[in-house]
Amino acid sequence: MIRLFFILLITTTLFSSQVQRYRWANGDTYLVFLEKLNLPMRSLYYNLDKDDQRLTEEMRAGIHYQILRDDNKTITQILLPLNDELQIHIYKKGDIYKFEPIPIISTTKTEAFATKIVSSPNYTIMKETGSRKLAQIFTANFRNSLNFKNDIRKGDDLVMIYEQKYRLGQIFSMPILKVAMIEMRHKQHYIYLNDDSRYYDEKGHEVEGFLLARPVRGARISSYFTKRRYHPVLHKWKAHLGIDYAARRGTPIVAAGSGRITYAARMGSYGNLIKIRHADGYETRYAHLKSFRRGIRKGKYVKKGQTIGYVGTTGRSTGPHLHFELRKRGRAINPLRVVQVTTKKLKGKEYKAFIKLKKNYDESVALHLKNQTKYPKRAKFADMCYIHSMSCDTDG
Ligand SMILES: [Zn+2]
Numbered sequence: 001m002i003r004l005f006f007i008l009l010i011t012t013t014l015f016s017s018q019v020q021r022y023r024w025a026n027g028d029t030y031l032v033f034l035e036k037l038n039l040p041m042r043s044l045y046y047n048l049d050k051d052d053q054r055l056t057e058e059m060r061a062g063i064h065y066q067i068l069r070d071d072n073k074t075i076t077q078i079l080l081p082l083n084d085e086l087q088i089h090i091y092k093k094g095d096i097y098k099f100e101p102i103p104i105i106s107t108t109k110t111e112a113f114a115t116k117i118v119s120s121p122n123y124t125i126m127k128e129t130g131s132r133k134l135a136q137i138f139t140a141n142f143r144n145s146l147n148f149k150n151d152i153r154k155g156d157d158l159v160m161i162y163e164q165k166y167r168l169g170q171i172f173s174m175p176i177l178k179v180a181m182i183e184m185r186h187k188q189h190y191i192y193l194n195d196d197s198r199y200y201d202e203k204g205h206e207v208e209g210f211l212l213a214r215p216v217r218g219a220r221i222s223s224y225f226t227k228r229r230y231h232p233v234l235h236k237w238k239a240h241l242g243i244d245y246a247a248r249r250g251t252p253i254v255a256a257g258s259g260r261i262t263y264a265a266r267m268g269s270y271g272n273l274i275k276i277r278h279a280d281g282y283e284t285r286y287a288h289l290k291s292f293r294r295g296i297r298k299g300k301y302v303k304k305g306q307t308i309g310y311v312g313t314t315g316r317s318t319g320p321h322l323h324f325e326l327r328k329r330g331r332a333i334n335p336l337r338v339v340q341v342t343t344k345k346l347k348g349k350e351y352k353a354f355i356k357l358k359k360n361y362d363e364s365v366a367l368h369l370k371n372q373t374k375y376p377k378r379a380k381f382a383d384m385c386y387i388h389s390m391s392c393d394t395d396g
Pocket of ligand 1: 223
């Protein structure tokens with residue numbers, strides 16, 4: 001690990017004179033970006049396939065990207081991070097500029113802390129860690145199962161164990177909550193992340209979230225969310241920023257959560273598309289619809305579970321299915337990480353496996369509680385990850 005870090009340091013020094021870091025401005029689009037830098041739009045956009053073109057729409061204001069220039073100030077490489085896992089790599093090969101999505105390299109650490117409630121869990125976690133994300137994942141997952149307003153007492157215990165991604169010493173991406181415990185009226189309440197990526201309480205009952213797990217009842221998942229996936233035929237990195245539910249044409253689609261419809265019309269490769277805005281900056285998208293339900297239009301408020309449209313295969317689609325996306329403040333996130341329903345109750349083998357996992361988690365929670373584990377202190381490193389990738393991913 002130390003050696004790796006050392007190599008990266010050297011690499012950074014070598015390249016630091018030519019690599020420059022910029023911030024993606026508000027309102028900038030990928031095409032404007034190419035135009036500003038005098039880069040060829042044909043090879044870097046118009047000749048790309050639809051999936052790669054759609055990736056270029058994922059750039060967000062505030063994201064830091066890097067440009068590498070040679071001694072003549074000619075651009076030789078650009079790295080545009082799209083999400084926690086994938087980045088666009090633009091590079092010069094001879095006289096030609098090429099486009100490729102490549103993975104971002106990161107490490108994952110399991111971390112934990114124990115603290116005493118000062119007021120709301122949200123405030124307590126913010127005070128202890130300074131991390132809005134940790135506060136968010138805690139409250140989002142306990143939200144519908146506990147009443148924080150009436151049952152919180154000052155001095156009660158709170159423990160969180162979670163996974164955090166790092167890129168050269170710097171935190172990035174949403175942490176993944178593994179287990180959380182909150183004491184309320186002398187009773188400890190737990191949620192556990194099971195091997196099936198859903199959260200359960202002590203009894204193996206699934207915890208209810210604010211969104212439904214499946215916007216199409218009884219549908220089978222035919223394609224999972226992935227921010228990077230190596231395509232075996234195309235031999236390149238692709239992303240699938242939603243979940244596909246295979247279902248028969250005409251099957252009703254329900255709103256995954258209550259909210260306001262912000263879009264209900266055709267949109268390019270999405271086909272017939274509905275977008276719903278929910279609380280806390282969440283948005284869900286439903287694509288390839290055969291048709292909209294009568295009365296479903298922009299501006300209308302819909303309730304969780306209400307039918308909004310019907311499964312179809314409009315837009316860029318190979319067969320009837322619902323392409324479902326969940327976005328948080330514009331960024332695509334994995335719905336299965338956020339969405340839970342009450343219905344599932346673990347039984348038999350699954351329950352036995354859960355109890356085993358629970359036992360391990362309970363032991364760690366008890367240990368952190370006993371030691372009053374502090375939230376880990378973090379060093380401030382420069383953001384060198386992309387630069388590192390730049391120096392080692394030049395061969396395409
Ligand atoms: Zn899809």
